[in-house]
Amino acid sequence: MNDPMDPERLARLMEDAVGAVRPRPEALGLIRRGARRRHAAHRAVAAAAALAVIAGGAIAYATVRGSAPPPSGPAASVTPTRPPAAPDWDVDGDGRPDSAHVVPLSKGDLNTKLLLVVQMTRLGIQKIPFTTAPSIKMPPTGPRVVGSVDADSDGRAEIFVMVDSGASTQTWTIFKLVNGRVTQVTTSGGPVQLLVGGSVMDNFGFSCDGPHADLVTYSYGAKPKPKSWAVDRDTYRWAGSRLVLVSKRQQTIRASLTSPRLAKYAGVRCGDLPQSAAP
Amino acid sequence: MAVRPVDQEGVDDFTGLFVGHYQQLLRLAVLFLGDLPAAEDVVQEAFIRVHGALRRRRVDDPVAYLRQTVVNLSRSDLRRRLVARRHAPKPMPDAASAEDDACLALARQEVIRALRSIPVRQREAVVLRYWADLPEAGVARLMGVSVGTVKGYTSRGLARLGQLLGESA
Numbered sequence: 001m002n003d004p005m006d007p008e009r010l011a012r013l014m015e016d017a018v019g020a021v022r023p024r025p026e027a028l029g030l031i032r033r034g035a036r037r038r039h040a041a042h043r044a045v046a047a048a049a050a051l052a053v054i055a056g057g058a059i060a061y062a063t064v065r066g067s068a069p070p071p072s073g074p075a076a077s078v079t080p081t082r083p084p085a086a087p088d089w090d091v092d093g094d095g096r097p098d099s100a101h102v103v104p105l106s107k108g109d110l111n112t113k114l115l116l117v118v119q120m121t122r123l124g125i126q127k128i129p130f131t132t133a134p135s136i137k138m139p140p141t142g143p144r145v146v147g148s149v150d151a152d153s154d155g156r157a158e159i160f161v162m163v164d165s166g167a168s169t170q171t172w173t174i175f176k177l178v179n180g181r182v183t184q185v186t187t188s189g190g191p192v193q194l195l196v197g198g199s200v201m202d203n204f205g206f207s208c209d210g211p212h213a214d215l216v217t218y219s220y221g222a223k224p225k226p227k228s229w230a231v232d233r234d235t236y237r238w239a240g241s242r243l244v245l246v247s248k249r250q251q252t253i254r255a256s257l258t259s260p261r262l263a264k265y266a267g268v269r270c271g272d273l274p275q276s277a278a279p
Numbered sequence: 280m281a282v283r284p285v286d287q288e289g290v291d292d293f294t295g296l297f298v299g300h301y302q303q304l305l306r307l308a309v310l311f312l313g314d315l316p317a318a319e320d321v322v323q324e325a326f327i328r329v330h331g332a333l334r335r336r337r338v339d340d341p342v343a344y345l346r347q348t349v350v351n352l353s354r355s356d357l358r359r360r361l362v363a364r365r366h367a368p369k370p371m372p373d374a375a376s377a378e379d380d381a382c383l384a385l386a387r388q389e390v391i392r393a394l395r396s397i398p399v400r401q402r403e404a405v406v407l408r409y410w411a412d413l414p415e416a417g418v419a420r421l422m423g424v425s426v427g428t429v430k431g432y433t434s435r436g437l438a439r440l441g442q443l444l445g446e447s448a
Contacts, residue, residue, distance in 0.1 A: 005440040007409045010390070013444070014410040017388040018306035021315065028297050031323050035330035195359070202358065221358050224424060232355050248324055250355055 038247070088272055089148045091177055092120040093156040100159050100175075102143050105129065114143055116161060116175055118182050126182045128175060130191065132163040146172060149271030151208035151215060152238040158185070160194075160270075162277035169197045169204060170276055178241040187236060187243040195219065196268055197276055200257065203266035215243055218265040220253075229253050231265050293330060296341055301326065303411075304349050310406045311353040313395040321352040346411075350403065350421050357399055393443040400424075401436035408433050 024030075089097040098120040105113040116128045132143055146160040151174070159175040159182070172194040174185040185192045194217060195204035201222040208215050215236045220229045231251050236243035255261045268275050301322065308318035325348035332338040394402050400422070407418040408429070415433075419426045 003441050003445065004434070004437040005444060007437065010405065010437070010440060010444075011409045011412075013390040014310055014394075014406065017390045018309050021302070021306050021309050021318075023301050023305060024319070027301065027319070027323065028294065031297065031326045031330070034323065034327040038327055038331055039334065219359065221355075230351075230355060230358070232359070248352075250351060 088150075088157055090150070090157050091118060091148060091159060091182070092122040093154075093177070094120075094122040096121040098148075098157075100145050100148065102145060102161060114163075116145075116159070116182070118159065118175070120177075123177075123180065128182050128184065130163075130173070130184050144277055146277040147271075147273045149208070149273055151213070151270055152176075153213040154238070160273055163193075165277070168199045169195055172196055172277070176241060183241040185241050185243055187245065192243055198266065205265065205267045206270065207268075208270035213238070214246070215270075220262060220265045223252065227254050227256055229255065229262060231262075233265070293333065296329070296345075297326065300342055300345060304345055307346070307406065307411060308349050308353055310391070310394060310410060311350075311402065312356060313391045317356055318353075321349055321356055324352055325349045347421055350407075354399065354403070389444060393440055396443060397436055397439045401432045401439065404429050404432035405436040405440065 087095070087097065089099065091098040091100070098118065100116060100118040103115050103117060105115055112131050114130055114132060116130060118126045118128070120126070142165075143161060143163045146162050148157040148159045150157045152158065156177050160172050161175065162170050163173050164171040173191050174194070175182050176185055177183075194206050196206070198204050198219075202219065203221075204217070204219045206215060206217045210216060215238070216233060217236070218231070218233045220231045222228070223230050229252065231253055233249040233251075234245060235247045235249075237246045238244075253261055304322045304325065305318055308321045309315055312318050312321065325345050328348055329338065329341050329345050332344060333341060338344045394406070397405075403422055404418055407413050407421060408415065413421070415426050415429050418433075419429045422429065422432075424432075
């Protein structure tokens with residue numbers, strides 16, 4: 001049994017460890033650009049909200065005067081509308097359903113190399129190798145295709161694949177057709193990993209049903225105070241085969257575990273995708 | 280520290296805030312997260328938020344605001360990473376960049392490894408108390424807990440770090 005760490009020695013060790021950490025030269029520029037983008041986004045949201053209020057007032061005024069509101073007024077132009085999505089499983093965008101499945105590249109429980117085989121009516125068969133974490137179960141109980149929906153409204157359905165599952169949480173990744181090739185979607189330089197599911201104290205989910213066809217990941221976790229939850233909401237925009245983080249929001253909400261306010265930060269809301277990849 | 284709202288005239292104040300505090304906050308986030316790129320993300324996001332808050336004149340003490348945001352974002356980042364890292368695929372072999380070298384050097388530090396292996400709240404308490412040199416009341420405010428709870432976290436944190444780092448001393 002060792003004695004507790006001497007605070008002064010600990011402070012010295014920590015200082016030594018991070019003493020060489022220096023800001024990147026471009027850090028201030030990155031922050032300024034980020035702040036400008038954030039400010040522009042806030043102004044756009046505020047302008048849209050103001051327009052909506054004006055439009056709402058106009059409709060109320062028209063209703064009180066007994067005349068029907070116009071079928072498409074300013075309110076209709078305020079709400080962005082996403083283009084119609086491709087039918088589920090139309091990966092190559094030709095209007096006909098395609099199919100996909102995952103196969104292991106070699107046998108063994110520690111195999112991390114897998115192949116997504118996509119059979120498309122227009123582009124034929126494509127095989128895309130990808131890797132997952134070690135110590136995973138193999139198909140059919142392990143990685144498998146969850147579903148295929150047009151998450152970004154580009155007229156072609158993306159393929160969602162469950163790559164790992166724990167007791168309560170699953171990790172999904174996405175493949176999409178870009179320039180005629182099915183490619184694994186990346187973010188921050190690595191394959192995209194969507195956390196789905198959770199337990200009583202932590203929950204993860206995502207949505208692609210918003211008006212801008214952004215992909216929004218959200219999660220909540222219990223804070224030390226009772227009925228207090230830390231909620232995160234990250235919004236990603238599609239850019240080819242990449243998802244680019246455009247906003248991060250964090251807030252604390254006070255709600256009971258069964259509150260609808262909390263429930264909206266859990267689960268999958270993306271077309272007809274299921275809530276989990278059932279075996 | 281008094282900082283005017285960020286506008287055309289206040290640009291220098293924001294630069295002053297960056298110059299005066301970015302590096303310390305980056306190091307704080309590194310101690311919390313044990314990961315330089317993640318720490319940079321967190322601190323840059325904190326500065327973007329304080330920029331907006333200053334513009335809207337909604338912050339009296341920007342340094343306290345920044346520190347609180349770094350603590351909150353780090354905690355949130357860790358919560359996500361705890362799950363995500365378990366599922367992370369192996370990186371492809373590649374030539375290491377200078378930045379990778381810096382990250383590896385950081386990861387090799389025993390104290391960083393030891394900090395990463397103790398519970399998050401204990402880590403926050405010992406880092407804020409003994410590295411940031413904040414009083415217990417200040418740590419309690421930042422962590423959103425009582426002073427007694429901070430004492431418990433630091434005591435248990437020091438005991439565990441004594442086990443982890445004592446053997447290598």
